[in-house]
Amino acid sequence: MRKDVLIIGGGPAGLLLAHHFQEHGIDYRVLERGKIAESWRAMRPGLVLLSPAVPGTDWTSLTLKHPLWAMPGVRKPFPTREDFLCYMEAFSREHGLNVGENIAATRIAVTRSSFAVGTTAGEMSCRFAVLATGASAVPHYPDVPEISLNPFVLHAGDFVHCMAYAGRRVLVIGGGNSAAELTIELAGTAKVTLCTRRPMRYFSETGELDDIRGSSESILKELIRFGIIRLREADPAVTVSDRRVRFLSGEEQEFDWILCATGYRPGLVPVEGGEMRTDPDGYPLISAVGETTLPGLYVCGSMARFNRRCAFIHGFRNYIEKVFWDIADRL
């Protein structure tokens, strides 16, 4: 199969870019390794989004012509994961986007003035390829020797439900929203300690979306004040040996489980025949219009680090137009 543009990844970014190509009659196809918005399907049921979606303050919808809050049943400032998934499905269906589900891209090879994309459904080729595979593909662990190999350690992405930890001593590592949400969820059943690298930062004070925000902020503060959660602020774990953790302060403590809410890194599709250079965190280096160091290969969405806000929908949605227009101008 040959297309002018192949978009790899059918999450919010890939679908929004597809919408622009669709509207302008450009020949494209989205390849999605699972179902539409697969990364959101893997998140915890009931998760509440960090970013609001209401008329006037909409940080979550892909386009304001077709906003999330206009969906039947969505009338609260912060939508749930389920609201968002329904929105993604409706967005794709109503715009008639060309998405191939259950097709994973496995490699991208540079050929003469085009790309050959190896997939689980055979080889495809295109003039321009766009990686929209997201920034949450690979769990990121704190910088503690061999922590990811420890059988008592798990990543936030693997957490299912607090009842699995009832009565257990749990250490949550991390100082962001995920750490706060998991700590609160565990507080009623487990004995929880939260440890952070730096002093705690709250959205009400900094305005930064990745700082602890909303109801998590007030509940966390109260749980700490009541002594229900023990806080080791700016006292990170430095070594973990089985269940035993040594902190920067020199103190040691045993836990039954150690939960790392320390974020993710992008997962890149292997590239052959050219070099796609990346920054030290594994994000592709890009031009002002999202083109990587490999001409014709672009990135968009949360893996395109135009700036830090691009980790979020309201941060990346305008940049997707830059990617779109640059490709459209070159076709």
Ligand SMILES: Cc1cc2nc3c(=O)[nH]c(=O)nc-3n(C[C@H](O)[C@H](O)[C@H](O)COP(=O)(O)OP(=O)(O)OC[C@H]3O[C@@H](n4cnc5c(N)ncnc54)[C@H](O)[C@@H]3O)c2cc1C
């Ligand atoms: C717990 C959590 C909560 C969050 N809450 C918010 C929030 O409230 N508001 C907000 O704006 N952002 C939030 N984010 C960030 C959110 O992930 C991004 O805003 C958004 O999903 C990024 O969209 P994306 O399309 O770039 O990547 P993703 O949503 O990760 O989509 C990437 C897609 O690519 C597919 N894919 C990956 N590899 C391949 C391959 N090789 N071949 C084919 N398909 C592939 C994946 O299956 C996936 O569907 C949150 C993230 C997490 C982890």
